[in-house]
Amino acid sequence: MTKPRQIRDSNPLHVIARDGCWLVLPLLALVMLTWTAPRMTNAAVLVAVGLIGALLFIGGWPLVRLRREVWVRGHFRADSVWHGRLRRAWWARGVSLFSSLILGCALLTALARQTGATPLLVVFILNVPVLVCLRALFERWLWPHLLPEVREAVALRAAMVVDCAGVLVILLAGAFLARHPDYASLPLAEAVRLTVSEEQARSAALTLAMQLAAAKDAVVGWLGQQFLPGSGPVALQFAGWVIVLATDAVVAWSYVRLMAASLWHAPWRRAARRRAARDLEATACVMPPT
């Protein structure tokens, strides 16, 4: 009974179609969030950030926990008191939850702004086939080489990293090719004031977050226009691009983590993990101890 299931699960077309279809749900949520974000109240914004953060946490924590377990198993004896302490790692859960909330806030702010030349949401939607294909590809490549306990997590993490790099490249290319407001004749404070005044939302908290993001854009744009290529200090131009890279990376990583979390908790994947755990236990009972 298990053999046909294994063959069906390894069929790339099936995996890609099923995962892609499943990811339409979080994408639809992102579209709705983008439409409604400027009209949300403070409470609604807090709930939205909490929901995104929670999804990021419950999707990301199993990967973190698995990685910790592998590390603890590899370094500590099973009867050591630290074995149990480090496996539980409540503080690591706290850090993961906090970073998830920060990423959720960054994602909501980026979606609410949508000011760049690159339509962020369209990039996110068109990237879904790429993500599921990458995941299927890595699963296929890594399957013969990895232990059963970590196969799925490692394949997913590899797909996340490569996909995030791709999204980041697209966002950076968009930022490079975009037409920016003319800040050349303005002092920095005026440029920041003008850009910040364009950000408005019903929620004061979201407005603040959008204005902070706009101030960052103004600083980067101002730096780029005050020191034209070839004429200004290279360090300042470099600093401007580092800021763009860092903020785009946060947005891209939060999106990829959200999609990965959705994939990790897809019903058929949970069922497959349960089956795999049962199979492993059965194998452990049958196999003589080494």
Added chain:
Amino acid sequence: MTRRRDAGLLVVTLVALCVLVLLAQPVWLTRVFPGLAPRVDVLLAERHYRVTPEVAREIQGVSARHLAEGARDVEAMLEARVGAALDEMFAELAGRVPAYADWYYSLAGEYARLGGLLLSGVGMNKTNPAVAQASKIVFGGEAFERELVALTETLDLEVRDRLVAARAAWLESVLPLLERGRTVVTRFDEAGVPPEHVVALDAFAQAIGASDPVFLARASVSGGAGVSAVAAPLVARMLTRPMTAAGGRAMAARGAARGASKLGSGAGAAGCALGGPAAVPCALVVGGATWFATDWLLLSADEWLHREAFIAQWHADLDALRDELEQALLAPYRSGIDAWGGEVRRTLQRDFSPLQSIRGG
């Protein structure tokens, strides 16, 4: 069968993604269902209009174009007016140069300059008589400055008129666009529209018309003090530059010739020795007459040799002064227009910033 179902699922997924892309770009939706398009509330002169974002963006573009055209128009007008006025004024000045040359090559002019040199040598006179006479004959005393004051006052009025006309032209272009929308209510707070979609154009209307007097105060050089500050240093520099060079050289040459003529006047006075008691007055008269006659002859020779070059040099200096004066008069206006344009552009950007929050642009 499974493979066919997978292919079907894949197609459904792709269709769903396409639908999501359309949903993510509201511009498509609003084209299909215009009723879904957000509205922008525009406030202008106590009136409240409700228009589509496209019309609002059109108004923004029209406003930016009128601003640029207004600035270009004012600058072109200033250049034309200042150029024409200075041409006329300097043609008149050039016509007075021969009169100044007459004085310069006269005995009165010669001895006035000599006297000025002697007095300034002993520290009793600080005014160069040649400069004072040039200022009086060529520049008409204070008349030149008065004409410049009148010119800048006329320019200020013209600039104000042009800006008022620019504002009127802007309103003429914008009002039909606004009328495409329906006037909702007179008082904005009754409309119940979210504040993020409100464009208040009154600040821009005020700014493009430059009804704020700060602009003209910053741009203009009108008023006696302003014109003096601009014109006086240029005129003084022009008057002192050629006179010290050409006039001093000619005077030194004539001084050397005058030394040689002392022999001639001494010889003439020696002839009076035969006159007995009348010998002293005779010697004074004959010596003086010989002295003046020599100076007159030398001046006439100098005039015959150098008058044309003197007048040509004056004309060249007046041309240079005209160009310098034109730039000096236009510079404050240009910087004022630049500052005004920047201010109005920022106002426009600020006024239309609510459009940024409307997606699908």
